[in-house]
Amino acid sequence: MDLFELMMKRRSVRNFEDRPVPADVVDRLLDAANNAPSGGNIQPLSIVVVQESEARAELAEMVGRQPWVRNAPLSMVFCIDFFRVKRWAAMFDVDFLGEQALSSFLIAYADVMCAAQNVVMLAENSGLGSVYVGTIQSSIGRAREFFGMPEYVLPVMVLSLGYPKSVPGNIPKLGRNVIVHRERYRTLSDEQIREVFESKYGDITDDVDTYLKRAYVEVVEADRQSDMGHVDNAKERMKKLDIKSNAEFLFNLRYPQKLMVGMNSRLIASLRKAGFDFPGIGPVSAPGAPPSEASGTSP
Numbered sequence: 321m322d323l324f325e326l327m328m329k330r331r332s333v334r335n336f337e338d339r340p341v342p343a344d345v346v347d348r349l350l351d352a353a354n355n356a357p358s359g360g361n362i363q364p365l366s367i368v369v370v371q372e373s374e375a376r377a378e379l380a381e382m383v384g385r386q387p388w389v390r391n392a393p394l395s396m397v398f399c400i401d402f403f404r405v406k407r408w409a410a411m412f413d414v415d416f417l418g419e420q421a422l423s424s425f426l427i428a429y430a431d432v433m434c435a436a437q438n439v440v441m442l443a444e445n446s447g448l449g450s451v452y453v454g455t456i457q458s459s460i461g462r463a464r465e466f467f468g469m470p471e472y473v474l475p476v477m478v479l480s481l482g483y484p485k486s487v488p489g490n491i492p493k494l495g496r497n498v499i500v501h502r503e504r505y506r507t508l509s510d511e512q513i514r515e516v517f518e519s520k521y522g523d524i525t526d527d528v529d530t531y532l533k534r535a536y537v538e539v540v541e542a543d544r545q546s547d548m549g550h551v552d553n554a555k556e557r558m559k560k561l562d563i564k565s566n567a568e569f570l571f572n573l574r575y576p577q578k579l580m581v582g583m584n585s586r587l588i589a590s591l592r593k594a595g596f597d598f599p600g601i602g603p604v605s606a607p608g609a610p611p612s613e614a615s616g617t618s619p
């Protein structure tokens with residue numbers, strides 16, 4: 321299968337066989353991560369490989385009891401790691417202040433995701449399936465403690481992997497032309513925006529089980545694996561919140577927006593606890609023009 325076909329067929333897999341991933345395969349995945357692009361080639365990342373059952377169970381708790389994290393034979397915890405870089409710089413009396421520079425932080429986050437996506441694609445090519453689990457965000461402190469991470473190490477993404485027992489069917493995506501702008505950004509009208517999302521998600525008035533399978537595959541899979549009533553719960557909440565559109569479903573039910581904003585203070589506190597603090601970030605209320613975006617240094 322060529323690379324394009326492989327990329328088009330890849331789906332997030334949440335149902336894994338109870339079969340370990342051989343050590344040489346794991347090493348190749350990690351080599352692929354290590355060979356990923358990195359801003360300035362500084363490589364401010366670390367990956368904690370999790371295979372033991374106790375740690376798998378603990379990690380699953382940390383990410384909000386997503387059953388596939390416990391069931392996957394292998395998870396990788398991707399971390400922004402400024403600890404190593406800072407120590408190295410300090411040995412030469414040099415300051416590395418990535419933990420205070422939002423720019424370094426964003427580039428490091430991108431580095432981590434480049435590495436993780438290398439793993440995703442090599443895994444796919446090796447007959448493995450994988451799923452990102454971003455909810456580690458809500459347990460940064462717990463994860464840092466459990467894995468013994470020092471200051472300036474921040475777990476930002478989990479990737480769970482294994483041999484697929486089943487792979488989801490089609491997952492709705494926007495049309496290619498929606499995300500592509502040739503030479504200039506093309507601003508869509510409200511009507512066009514409504515249409516592109518309608519063609520992505522389809523009709524919400526469909527039978528609710530069919531809808532959930534298409535739009536919220538995670539709850540359907542979670543129910544299959546843990547029997548915790550996630551689907552019934554989602555259905556009840558759809559009724560209670562009187563969900564009538566895909567946008568309401570996403571931003572009132574799945575990701576209630578006030579709740580998301582409310583998570584800021586906790587997230588910022590866990591970043592600070594890990595030594596990450598960005599001076600100068602606060603409400604932009606001062607008069608005068610903000611510094612030009614173009615005046616910064618490039619990675």
Ligand SMILES: Cc1cc2nc3c(=O)[nH]c(=O)nc-3n(C[C@H](O)[C@H](O)[C@H](O)COP(=O)(O)O)c2cc1C
Binds near residue numbers: 331332334452491
């Ligand atoms: C940043 C990020 C975070 C994600 N977090 C989760 C997660 O916490 N749990 C989960 O089951 N899937 C998670 N996913 C997988 C998405 O649900 C999945 O990519 C999306 O539904 C599209 O499906 P596809 O990967 O098959 O194209 C995440 C994906 C990304 C890129």
